[in-house]
Amino acid sequence: MNLGFERILQVKIPVTDLQRSVNWYRRVFGLRLAWEFGGPDVVTGAVLTDDAERFLIGLRRLDTVPGEPSLAGFDVVSLGVPSVDVLRALAERFDELDVEHGPLFDRGPGGGVQLDVPDPDGTVIRILSPFGEHAPFIGVEFGPDGTHAFYTAPRLQLD
Incomplete structure (x- = not known):
């Protein structure tokens, strides 16, 4: 069913140091500051975008986010690139920027290749190459040693 959605427009990420994170996302991903907001004496959030405004990354000071969530180690968003060559670049x-990142990781049949980059708070930004052809459903099981195996029948009970 098509409900009219075209894409995910914005992802919001809680950060401990807004200034540091704005500078990091600008430097690492080449984004520009599009908006900032807050009270009369303090900026509590910012929105960054690529030059074509195809996507937005919102950053919020952690101390202003209800529940003060921690996303360290979690890949809250995946950015797409057109090829594995772009991932290598x-x-x-x-x-060159001395920015921590993981290795290029082949996700198996039809899964593309990924590159993970943790931001200053440890939130992982995942970058993915295009997926190849694959079945309508693929399950992935990760073993304790990090190896993975694929399966073709969902384990979740679907209504």
């Missing part, structure tokens, strides 16, 4: 850029 990004990994080289991150190395």
Whole structure:
């Protein structure tokens, strides 16, 4: 069923140091500051975007977010790139900028390749190459040693 949604427009990420995070996202991903907001004496949030405004990353000071969530180690968003070559070039850029990142990881049949980059708070920004052809459903089971295996029948009970 098509409900008219075209894309995910914005992702909001809680951060401990707004200034540091704005500078990091601008430097690492080449984003520009599009908006900032807050009270009369303090900026509590910012929105960054690419030049074409295809996507927005909202950053909120953690102390202003209800529940003060921690996303350290969690990949809250995945950004898409057109090829594995672009992922390789990004990994080289991150190395030149001395930015921590994981290795290129092949996600298996039809899953593309990923590159993970933790932001200053440890929230992972995942970057994905295009997916190849795959079945309508693929399950992935991760073993205790990090190896993975694929399965084709959902384990969740679907209504």
